[in-house]
Structure formats: structure tokens, C-alpha cells
Amino acid sequence: MTATAPWTIEKPTAMLVLADGTVIEGKGIGATGKVQAEVCFNTALTGYQEILTDPSYLGQIVTFTFPHIGNVGTNEEDIEDLTPAARHGAVGVIFKADITDPSNYRAAKHLDAWLKARGIIGMCGIDTRALTAWIRENGMPNAVIAHDPSGVFDIDQLKTDAKAWSGLEGLDLAKQATSGQSSQWAQTPWVWNEGYGALGNDEAKYHVVCLDYGVKRNILRLFAGLDCKVTVLPATASTEDVLGLKPDGIFLSNGPGDPAATGEYAVPVIKDLIDSEIPLFGICLGHQMLGLALGARTAKMHQGHHGANHPVKDHTTGKVEIVSMNHGFAVDSNSLPEGVEETHISLFDGSNCGLRLSGKPVFSVQHHPEASPGPQDSHYLFRRFVNLVREKKGEPALAER
Numbered sequence: 001m002t003a004t005a006p007w008t009i010e011k012p013t014a015m016l017v018l019a020d021g022t023v024i025e026g027k028g029i030g031a032t033g034k035v036q037a038e039v040c041f042n043t044a045l046t047g048y049q050e051i052l053t054d055p056s057y058l059g060q061i062v063t064f065t066f067p068h069i070g071n072v073g074t075n076e077e078d079i080e081d082l083t084p085a086a087r088h089g090a091v092g093v094i095f096k097a098d099i100t101d102p103s104n105y106r107a108a109k110h111l112d113a114w115l116k117a118r119g120i121i122g123m124c125g126i127d128t129r130a131l132t133a134w135i136r137e138n139g140m141p142n143a144v145i146a147h148d149p150s151g152v153f154d155i156d157q158l159k160t161d162a163k164a165w166s167g168l169e170g171l172d173l174a175k176q177a178t179s180g181q182s183s184q185w186a187q188t189p190w191v192w193n194e195g196y197g198a199l200g201n202d203e204a205k206y207h208v209v210c211l212d213y214g215v216k217r218n219i220l221r222l223f224a225g226l227d228c229k230v231t232v233l234p235a236t237a238s239t240e241d242v243l244g245l246k247p248d249g250i251f252l253s254n255g256p257g258d259p260a261a262t263g264e265y266a267v268p269v270i271k272d273l274i275d276s277e278i279p280l281f282g283i284c285l286g287h288q289m290l291g292l293a294l295g296a297r298t299a300k301m302h303q304g305h306h307g308a309n310h311p312v313k314d315h316t317t318g319k320v321e322i323v324s325m326n327h328g329f330a331v332d333s334n335s336l337p338e339g340v341e342e343t344h345i346s347l348f349d350g351s352n353c354g355l356r357l358s359g360k361p362v363f364s365v366q367h368h369p370e371a372s373p374g375p376q377d378s379h380y381l382f383r384r385f386v387n388l389v390r391e392k393k394g395e396p397a398l399a400e401r
């Protein structure tokens with residue numbers, strides 16, 4: 001008797017077709033249909049629901065290197081996008097193993113049903129190690145993922161679709177991922193056995209304005225946990241919209257797509273905000289856009305950084321933090337103009353992970369200090385930001401760690 005590999009598919013109901021014509025067969029899961037996107041791999045062992053709902057993944061298909069995804073089901077709490085109805089997040093997903101029935105006290109829905117409801121097209125039963133190795137070798141490919149329970153696919157058409165997609169480079173997705181209207185945020189971080197809390201109006205000492213390019217909820221919660229009420233503004237907000245709110249601090253959020261493609265509407269506003277002398281903090285896309293506003297360049301990476309186990313060094317303290325990452329573009333360290341200091345680097349490849357502007361309360365990081373999912377080593381960056389606000393008000397600094 002010949003052993004059958006667990007990923008052998010008798011009747012494929014899903015296809016991943018890469019722009020170079022590679023065809024990978026699998027079993028369809030989640031929503032049906034087809035979508036063009038870039039494939040990236042994520043090495044996190046936990047937190048699939050937060051990953052899939054991170055708006056920074058818009059335009060991407062995530063292949064998880066961890067083989068068993070879905071074991072703890074899904075719930076209403078672990079969603080990261082501000083407007084879940086708009087479904088800003090990953091558009092496709094790839095797992096090695098099929099999804100098992102959930103086993104967790106927080107599970108409210110099977111991952112397969114949740115993927116269907118959210119419109120995420122998926123496939124399982126493929127050798128995700130081989131796909132990951134392919135991406136490491138060749139870079140993140142443009143592709144089409146298709147799921148059809150009939151098992152009938154027009155492969156030539158899928159190849160044409162995969163080739164025809166112009167990719168993430170030059171693509172502005174921040175305008176699409178932004179919540180598009182102003183809103184208030186006061187929810188504080190999740191606490192074991194208690195769930196999420198709320199910051200009362202009289203407890204809010206500071207007011208932070210967040211420019212939303214596709215913000216994750218846990219970033220806003222960490223601000224609220226440090227006595228900051230947050231006003232979230234759309235990506236296209238003007239300098240006057242921001243300054244009119246008289247913020248104590250300004251935050252530039254994470255988000256999808258190419259930072260350089262936001263140059264026309266967002267970067268000029270960020271330049272004005274730097275001049276305002278109000279403490280300014282950026283994360284991921286916000287970091288890249290701040291870099292552009294300061295005169296640096298950004299570039300597409302080969303395989304990007306997506307995971308929850310990346311070592312990053314903070315030059316300002318000499319400490320190494322293990323962080324959550326999700327980016328496919330990066331600020332080119334060699335392009336940092338005078339007066340802009342590189343504060344953090346990736347210990348995987350030396351790429352830029354942070355900057356600050358000398359003489360101004362302005363800094364940003366490439367990684368995701370809010371974690372969600374991931375280690376919480378970088379939470380100190382939120383205190384670093386609040387300390388800039390406190391310094392301006394003549395208040396003593398909080399301990400960073």
C-alpha cells in the first residue's frame with residue numbers, strides 16, 4: 001500500500017495561480033470566487049483572526065507557515081479593522097491542514113464559516129513549506145486564488161488574470177482602507193477574565209488625533225490605556241482638520257499598499273504636522289509616510305517581514321525587542337536626510353525599523369508595537385509617545401518599561 005501524503009487532493013476545489021504560470025491545487029475553504037493579490041507568508045503561531053483583519057493586509061493573500069490554523073475558532077473580540085462590515089484585511093488565505101472544529105472557550109464561530117461571511121477566499125491541503133521556500137527564493141508573487149466547489153477552473157484565464165494584475169507597487173490602498181469618517185475611541189486593552197474596558201471622559205487626560213490609513217484597534221486601545229482619548233480622522237483629512245481639534249498628540253497609522261502612492265494627499269499634510277511641534281508618532285505605513293515627508297525614500301522588499309518573532313534593536317537604549325511585523329515596503333536607511341536618526345533596525349536583515357527627527361517630538365517605527373498578535377516587548381513605544389506629550393505639558397515622564 002502506498003502512503004498518501006496528507007495534502008494530496010483528489011478533486012481540487014481551489015487553485016493558486018502565480019503570475020509566472022505556476023499552478024498549485026488545493027481544497028477550497030472560506031468564500032468562493034477568485035481574487036488577484038500578492039502572496040506573502042506569515043510565521044506567527046497564533047493570532048490568525050487579528051492577522052486576517054489587519055487592514056494592512058488588503059491586497060494580499062496570507063499563507064501561514066504554522067500548519068494548523070483555526071483550532072481556536074473565531075470570536076467577535078479579536079477583530080482588528082475598525083469597520084468589519086467593510087472587510088478591510090487579507091483577501092485570501094492558505095493553510096496546510098484543513099480547519100478542525102474549534103476548541104476554545106472564546107470560540108463563537110468555526111473559522112471556515114467566518115471566512116465565508118467575511119468574503120475571504122481560501123485553500124488548504126497544500127505544502128505551505130514549499131510555497132514559503134519559493135517566496136523566500138523568488139519574492140512575493142502576484143497571483144490569483146480561486147475557489148469553486150465544482151472543481152472546474154479555466155486555468156488559462158487564471159494565468160492571464162495573475163499576470164494582468166499590476167501589483168502593490170504604486171498602488172494606494174490607504175484611501176480604501178480608511179474608515180472614511182471621523183469617530184471617537186475610548187476602549188482600553190483586554191484584561192484576562194474582564195475583557196475590554198473603557199476610558200471615562202473625565203479620565204482622558206490627553207487627546208490624540210489618529211490619521212487612519214487602515215488602523216488596527218489594538219493601537220487605539222493602547223492609547224486609551226494611557227489616558228488618551230482618540231479622535232480617528234479619515235486618511236484624506238487636511239492639516240486644518242487635524243490642528244482644529246487641538247490635539248496633544250498626532251498618530252499616523254499602519255495601512256495597506258505602497259506608501260509612495262499616498263504622496264499626493266497624505267504626505268503634504270504630514271509635512272505640515274511635523275512643523276506644528278505637536279508630538280507625532282507613526283507605525284508601519286505611518287512610519288514609511290513620515291519617512292517620505294522627511295525626504296527619505298521607500299522601496300519594495302523581496303519577501304517582506306510578516307510574523308510575530310522578529311528581533312529589532314532599539315539603538316537609543318541598546319535593547320533588543322521581539323516584535324510583530326507586517327510590511328512589504330521599507331524606508332531606505334541610506335536615504336535618511338541629515339537630522340533624521342535611525343533609531344531601530346531589524347536584526348534579521350539590518351533594514352530600517354525606526355526613525356526620529358532631531359529637535360522635534362517626532363518619531364516612528366516600522367514594526368507593530370501594539371502586537372495583536374505578538375509579543376508585548378514594544379509597548380514601551382506608546383509610553384515614549386505619551387512622555388513627549390507630558391514633557392510639553394511640563395509633567396514628569398512615565399517609566400518607559
Ligand SMILES: NC(=O)CC[C@H](N)C(=O)O
Pocket residue numbers: 056253254255256257258259283284285286326327328329330
Ligand atoms: N502594516 C503596515 O502598515 C504595512 C505598510 C505597507 N503597506 C507595507 O506593506 O510595507
